[in-house]
Amino acid sequence: MKAEDYINEYIDREKQTEHNPYLATRIMAKIELPKNKIPRIFRYAAVAASISLVIMMGIVIGNSYTSLPKQYAGININDSEMENFTLYNSDGNE
Amino acid sequence: MKGDHSKFELFVVKYQTMVFRTAMGFVHNKEDAEDLTQDVFISAFQSIASFQGNSEFSTWLYRITVNTSINHLNRNKHSAFLQFAGDLLQNFFSKESGDKNPHQQLEQSERDTAIRKAIDSLPEKQRTAFVLSKYDDLTQKEIAAIMQSTEGSVEQLLQRAKTNLQKKLISVVGK
Numbered sequence: 001m002k003a004e005d006y007i008n009e010y011i012d013r014e015k016q017t018e019h020n021p022y023l024a025t026r027i028m029a030k031i032e033l034p035k036n037k038i039p040r041i042f043r044y045a046a047v048a049a050s051i052s053l054v055i056m057m058g059i060v061i062g063n064s065y066t067s068l069p070k071q072y073a074g075i076n077i078n079d080s081e082m083e084n085f086t087l088y089n090s091d092g093n094e
Numbered sequence: 095m096k097g098d099h100s101k102f103e104l105f106v107v108k109y110q111t112m113v114f115r116t117a118m119g120f121v122h123n124k125e126d127a128e129d130l131t132q133d134v135f136i137s138a139f140q141s142i143a144s145f146q147g148n149s150e151f152s153t154w155l156y157r158i159t160v161n162t163s164i165n166h167l168n169r170n171k172h173s174a175f176l177q178f179a180g181d182l183l184q185n186f187f188s189k190e191s192g193d194k195n196p197h198q199q200l201e202q203s204e205r206d207t208a209i210r211k212a213i214d215s216l217p218e219k220q221r222t223a224f225v226l227s228k229y230d231d232l233t234q235k236e237i238a239a240i241m242q243s244t245e246g247s248v249e250q251l252l253q254r255a256k257t258n259l260q261k262k263l264i265s266v267v268g269k
Contacts (some may be wrong), residue, residue, distance in 0.1 A: 003263045004256070011208045017124055017222050019114040021129065024106045026128075027135045032099060 102142070106135050109152065112230065113159050119225030120163035123211050130166055134159050149239060154158045156230075160222050167214075205267060212262040220255040223248050 020026070113134050137158050145154050163254035218223060219241070226237045234248045241248065 003267045004261050006205060006263070006267045007209055007213075007259060008228075009153070010206055011119075015121060015229060017118060017127075019124070021127055023114070023128055023131060024103065024110050027106050027132050028099065028103050029126065030132055031102070031136060033138050070161050075130060 101140055101236040105151070107140075109155055110135075112114075113154065113155065115229050116156065116159045116225060117163055119213075119229035120167060121222075122214075126166075130159075130163055133166075137162060151263050153236070153239050156226070160226075160240065163172060165220070208263060208266040209259075212259050215262065216255055216258055220251050220258065224255040224259075227252055 110131060113131045114127050117130035117134070118124070121127050121130060134155070138155060141158075155176070161192070213221065213224065221238055222241060226232045226240060227234075234245045234252070237243075238245045239249045
């Protein structure tokens with residue numbers, strides 16, 4: 001067999017390949033899909049803005065954190081002195 | 095708009111096989127050829143207003159198919175190796191060669207890969223003329239109309255493609 005015959009045989013086999021019977025339906029479905037009206041550049045800008053916003057929020061929230069002042073509660077063991085009211089006023093020490 | 099869609103669907107049904115076959119000549123893979131066919135018809139639908147009827151609709155569609163296929167190949171040059179590896183395996187395990195023994199199957203698989211590689215390595219114009227001639231059985235006149243060239247230059251391109259293929263395949267299949 002000559003090279004040309006092999007090439008023709010190969011091409012004939014490829015030509016026999018049949019496309020999906022629903023190819024036309026698939027193509028028409030794709031054509032009828034509503035177009036995405038937002039230009040690509042705006043989509044990229046939106047993604048970049050979202051990432052920047054998240055980073056900024058992280059920084060702001062991080063900076064706004066201040067540790068709560070420690071609430072000292074003293075116990076007066078000297079009964080002759082007035083009872084320490086801070087014991088009753090301070091929250092969370094009940 | 096809806097009317098346009100239903101008219102265009104008739105075109106799709108009529109020309110899908112033609113576009114698919116041409117795309118197969120460029121990509122040698124059913125799935126890729128179907129994707130290309132879809133891209134071709136979407137491009138055609140979007141630019142149908144620019145079709146002035148100076149040439150036949152099929153000639154215009156062939157031009158879009160060739161351009162889309164070549165663009166696809168240029169975009170996916172880097173994945174050619176993976177495609178070859180996949181195709182090699184697909185050829186080797188394909189059921190079509192059921193009446194052949196493993197040695198013959200391997201031989202055919204190697205030969206197919208070599209032929210595909212040889213076709214793919216042809217210069218762009220030779221490849222286009224070759225695909226349109228062999229896969230679509232178009233005459234030199236029709237190919238010249240699609241390639242916006244002369245019959246003489248198409249004849250030359252086909253002759254050079256044939257010589258190049260024979261040179262490239264001499265080590266695999268002989269003369």
